[in-house]
Amino acid sequence: MDWQNQLITVYLTSCKFFSQLSPYIFFKISPNSNPLFTDEETVTIYIFGILNELKNIKSIFKFTKNFLSEWFPNLPSYEGFLFRLNNLNHLFPELSKFLLQNKKFKLNSDSTKPFVLIDSLPIILAKGSCT
Structure with missing residues (x-):
């Protein structure tokens, strides 16, 4: 698959995902309903x-800005x-x-094991002041 078809496939999959979301899972709380x-x-x-x-996200943004x-x-700034x-x-x-339910990709592991999504780089934030 060439990159254009890949990009279109990812976009259409993303649109399908957002269209089936329950308002209990995802609810826009924005005055701008059509950004x-x-x-x-x-x-x-x-x-x-x-x-x-x-x-990383910065390299993804730079690639998109430079080549896509x-x-x-209407790509916003990096901060946006x-x-x-x-x-x-x-x-x-x-x-x-x-993605798993719609067979967009397959797992190589045993299907009886649960699928878990984890943060690859968790950051602990400390509260309190140094004395």
């Missing part, structure tokens, strides 16, 4: 970057993209479940 840059585009860019072995700007003309992606973080377990 220029959508959540579907945000997820598409992130997944496309991962599929193309880009290592015609595909995403990061904000949108971080606000969507709670959807990734549901997205993983959706």
Whole structure:
């Protein structure tokens, strides 16, 4: 599959995922119900970057800005993209479940084991002051 077809497939899968979400799982609390840059585009860019072995969000954003700007003309600043992606973080377990149920990819492990999504780099934030 060439990269254009891959990008289109990821986008259509993302749109299908968002269209089937329950309002109990995902509810937009924004006065801007029709943003220029959508959540579907945000997820598409992130997944496309991962599929193309880009290592972090900044490299995914730079790649998109430099090479896919015609595909995403309303791409916000890096900070705006990061904000949108971080606000969507709670959807990734549901997205993983959706991809598995719709056979978008297969697991090599025993199917009796549960599928678990974990953060590869958890960061502990400390509260309190230094004295």
